[in-house]
Amino acid sequence: MVDRAGTLVRDAFEQPTSNVETKSSNTDLVTETDKAVEELLIRGLSKEFPDHKFIGEESVSGGQKVELTDAPTWIIDPIDGTTNFVHRIPLIGICVGLAIKKQLRAGIVYNPITRELFSAQKGKGAFKNGFPIHVSKTEACSNAVVVTQIGSIRTPEMMNSFVQSFNSVIGDKQAHAHRAFGSAAINMVYVAQGSIDAYVEYGLHCWDIAAAAMILKEAGKPFNLMGRTVLCAGTPSLAKELSSALTHVEMETEGDAIQED
Structure with missing residues (x-):
């Protein structure tokens, strides 16, 4: 499903222009691609997990309340780095996190332009394109x-x-x-x-x-x-x-x- 969202974003990224709107200010942007990706992800996850709840950036912008309960909840940012996307800077992330009983259980960050897929499940380590990753040891x-x-x-x-x-x-x-x-x-x-x-x-x-x-x-x-x-x-x-x-x-x-x- 994230792959399908990535294809949508990548195809739009390769076009010369985007339909850009502002939300809270002229530094807070949204495009038609943000909305389409969030809709795709929520529709697909809802089909697989009909009892799960969602917190999505564009849904909240549209008036939905931010409400985290004990129910399994998918937390979605369809394009993190929309300004980068608008200006064709290839540093963006499709972000999907899962919280259960208000505790994070899984997360995916996918940059469809560079094809870097970061993922993790609780207790199973973190990975980039299937290979383990770890933080640095720098102390100063x-x-x-x-x-x-x-x-x-x-x-x-x-x-x-x-x-x-x-x-x-x-x-x-x-x-x-x-x-x-x-x-x-x-x-x-x-x-x-x-x-x-x-x-x-x-x-x-x-x-x-x-x-x-x-x-x-x-x-x-x-x-x-x-x-x-x-x-x-x-x-x-x-x-x-x-x-x-x-x-x-x-x-x-x-x-x-x-x-x-």
Whole structure:
């Protein structure tokens, strides 16, 4: 099913233009492909699992409430990195996570352009195209490749926090390198495979990170999916050093939090 969604996205990506709309702001984009992919995934999963529930980015944008219950729930972002998709930057992810009793059980992040398929099931490890992956062992910020990213929320508080944190991590702490890939899911699975050492962002939603969080956990890094903030690193010492250097922004939770057992 994710393969079929990938074909749809890849075909649209190869076209010269997309029908682009804005949602909450002109930095929050949606295309007809986002909507078509989510519809395809929900329709297919509903046929296989008629009693399961869904939280989908475009469904929520259309007015559906974010509600996580004990029932098996699929958490879907049809295209994480829509701005990349619109501008034909090949860093995007089709994200499908499964939570049962508010605990993540499985996750898939598929980049149909590069054909990278990241997957994980609880207790079975994390994989990329069938091969095991693991987080890095980098412990100091001075040796780390760090992703810091500003999302669609551009309030003065958010912008000030981003600039101050960037200066602290990249300037004061002298991080080895900085990157930003434009997709929360891609950022997280790259931490999972050890390509980057840490990633921090504020203002995310559960569909941005649920699938990748399962992969990251199975790749060797515990996670906390509380609220709308992500700070993940390959080692606890690196996470602690980064946390102390960041200017944090308090974010309200969005529905019930996914729990970790």
